[in-house]
Amino acid sequence: MPHQEETIDFRALVEYIPDAIIVHDLEGKILYANPAALSLAGESSLEDAMKRSIFNHIPLGIGELGHQAIGKLLEGEAVPPIIAPLFLVHGERIDVEVTIGLLNTGTRPLIWVILRDMTLGKSAEDIIRERVETERALINTPAEIAVLLDDHGVILNINDNYAKILGRSPQDLLGASLWNLLPPDISVYRRNYFDQALRLKQTVRYEEYRDNRWYDCLVNPVFSKEGRVFRVAIAGHDITQRKLAEKQLRESFNTLKKSNEDLELFAHVAAHDLQEPIRTIVVYSQMLLAEHGDKIPPRAEKYLKNIEHAGLRMHHLVSDLRKYSDVRAREIPREQTDLEGVLGFALKNLQTAIQETGASITHDPLPTLPVHRIQIVQVFQNLIENAIKFRKKGVSPVIHISAVPGDDMWQFAVEDNGIGIQHQYYEKIFVLFERLDHRDDYFGTGLGLALCTRIIERHGGHIWVKSEIGQGSTFYFTLPAG
Ligand code: ADP
Numbered sequence: 001m002p003h004q005e006e007t008i009d010f011r012a013l014v015e016y017i018p019d020a021i022i023v024h025d026l027e028g029k030i031l032y033a034n035p036a037a038l039s040l041a042g043e044s045s046l047e048d049a050m051k052r053s054i055f056n057h058i059p060l061g062i063g064e065l066g067h068q069a070i071g072k073l074l075e076g077e078a079v080p081p082i083i084a085p086l087f088l089v090h091g092e093r094i095d096v097e098v099t100i101g102l103l104n105t106g107t108r109p110l111i112w113v114i115l116r117d118m119t120l121g122k123s124a125e126d127i128i129r130e131r132v133e134t135e136r137a138l139i140n141t142p143a144e145i146a147v148l149l150d151d152h153g154v155i156l157n158i159n160d161n162y163a164k165i166l167g168r169s170p171q172d173l174l175g176a177s178l179w180n181l182l183p184p185d186i187s188v189y190r191r192n193y194f195d196q197a198l199r200l201k202q203t204v205r206y207e208e209y210r211d212n213r214w215y216d217c218l219v220n221p222v223f224s225k226e227g228r229v230f231r232v233a234i235a236g237h238d239i240t241q242r243k244l245a246e247k248q249l250r251e252s253f254n255t256l257k258k259s260n261e262d263l264e265l266f267a268h269v270a271a272h273d274l275q276e277p278i279r280t281i282v283v284y285s286q287m288l289l290a291e292h293g294d295k296i297p298p299r300a301e302k303y304l305k306n307i308e309h310a311g312l313r314m315h316h317l318v319s320d321l322r323k324y325s326d327v328r329a330r331e332i333p334r335e336q337t338d339l340e341g342v343l344g345f346a347l348k349n350l351q352t353a354i355q356e357t358g359a360s361i362t363h364d365p366l367p368t369l370p371v372h373r374i375q376i377v378q379v380f381q382n383l384i385e386n387a388i389k390f391r392k393k394g395v396s397p398v399i400h401i402s403a404v405p406g407d408d409m410w411q412f413a414v415e416d417n418g419i420g421i422q423h424q425y426y427e428k429i430f431v432l433f434e435r436l437d438h439r440d441d442y443f444g445t446g447l448g449l450a451l452c453t454r455i456i457e458r459h460g461g462h463i464w465v466k467s468e469i470g471q472g473s474t475f476y477f478t479l480p481a482g
Pocket residue numbers: 382386387390416418419420421429430434435436437443444445446447448449450473
C-alpha cells in the first residue's frame with residue numbers, strides 16, 4: 001500500500017507565505033505565481049498571469065536588474081538579494097527585497113523570484129519617515145537634473161527634464177538601473193562618484209559636460225534611521241551660462257592683458273626713443289638763444305623760449321614715463337636696505353626745492369627693509385616733492401615722515417601742511433596722468449603717484465591718502481617687514 005502521507009503537496013506551503021513567489025523560464029514565461037504574487041500583481045488568476053512574460057510585466061518585472069541577475073546565475077555566480085522599488089497597479093510604490101535563484105529541474109533551468117515587501121514589519125512611522133526623507137531629498141534639489149537612486153543605483157524617482165535627457169518618460173525609468181541607461185564611459189565615472197558618496201557618507205561634487213551643456217552635480221547621500229546610506233539624491237544644475245561667461249571673461253582678460261603689455265612696450269620704447277630728439281630740441285633752442293639772442297627779433301625770441309619750455313615739459317613727461325615703464329617686472333630684486341639712507345638720498349635730490357621754499361622736514365627713525373633701493377628712493381622723493389610743490393601760498397612747507405611697525409608690514413606716512421585734496425579725488429589722483437584743476441599753477445606730469453602706486457604694489461604693499469582741504473595731506477604706504 002502506498003504511503004499516502006509521503007506525497008505531500010509542497011505547493012500548499014508557498015501558497016500561504018506572505019512573500020510573493022514567482023517561477024519563470026528563461027524566456028520570461030511565468031509558470032507559477034503564488035497568491036501573494038498574484039495579489040501584488042493585481043492578477044485575478046494564475047492562468048492569466050501565465051500568459052504574460054515576467055520581463056515586461058508591470059509591476060512584477062524588475063526589468064534590467066532581473067536580466068543581469070539571471071545572467072550571473074547562469075554563470076554560476078551567487079546573486080545577493082537587492083532592494084528595488086515596485087510600483088503597484090494603482091500607482092503606489094513599495095520597496096521590495098528581491099531574491100533570485102536558479103531552479104534546476106534536470107531538463108531546463110528555471111528561475112524563481114521571491115519578492116518581500118519591505119514595508120511589512122516596519123512601523124508606519126518608519127515608512128512615513130523614510131518617504132519624507134526620500135521626497136525631501138528630491139524636493140530640495142530644484143535642479144535641471146534630479147534623480148533619486150537606491151544604494152544600487154536603481155531609479156526611485158526622476159524629474160521630467162532628466163528623463164527627457166535620457167530619452168524616456170519618467171514612468172519608464174522607475175526601477176531601471178541608472179548605470180545601464182548611460183553610455184559606458186559616462187556610467188563608469190558617474191558610478192565612481194556615487195560609490196564615493198556611499199562610502200564616505202558625504203556629498204560629492206563634480207562638473208560634467210554633456211550634449212553641449214555644463215552641469216554642476218551634487219551627489220547627496222540620504223541616511224536611514226540606522227545611519228545607513230539607503231538612498232542617493234543626485235542634483236545637476238545647468239551652469240552652461242556661467243561657464244560661457246567665465247570663458248568670455250578669461251578671453252577678454254587675456255586680450256586686455258595682451259593689449260596692456262603691447263601698450264607698456266610701446267610706452268617703454270617711445271619713452272626711450274623720444275628722449276634724444278627732445279634733448280636736441282631743448283639744447284638747440286637754448287644754443288640759438290645764447291649765441292644769436294642779440295640778432296633775433298623779440299617776437300622770434302619769444303617763440304624760441306616757448307619751444308624751449310615745451311621741450312622741457314616733454315622731457316619731464318618722457319622721463320617720468322620711462323621711470324614708470326621701467327617698473328614692469330613682477331618679480332623685483334630686493335636687498336636689505338637702510339631706509340634712512342634712502343630718505344637721505346631723496347632729500348639730496350630735492351635739495352634745491354627744499355632750500356628755495358624753506359621747507360622743514362623731520363622724520364621718525366626708519367627701519368632696514370628688503371626693498372628695491374632705487375624704486376623706494378623714487379617713492380619718498382615723489383611724495384616729498386609733492387608735499388613741497390602743493391604748499392599753501394606764503395606758507396613754508398612743514399613735512400614729517402613717520403614709520404610704524406606692524407605684524408608683518410611697516411606703515412609709513414608723509415604728512416604735509418599744504419593745500420589739501422578734496423575727498424572725492426582720493427582715488428583719482430593715483431591714476432596715470434590724473435591731475436587736479438590747478439595744472440597751470442603747479443608744474444607736473446600726473447605720473448608721480450601712479451609710479452608710487454606701482455612700486456608699492458609690486459613690493460606687496462598699499463598706498464592711500466587722507467587729507468583736509470586747506471589743512472594738509474598725509475600719504476600713507478606700507479611695505480612688508482620681511
Ligand atoms: P603731478 O604731481 O605730476 O601732478 P602726481 O601723480 O604726483 O602728479 O599727483 C597727482 C595729483 O595729486 C596732483 O596733480 C595734485 O593735484 C594731487 N596731489 C598730489 N600730492 C599732493 C599733496 N601733497 N597735496 C595736495 N595735492 C596733491
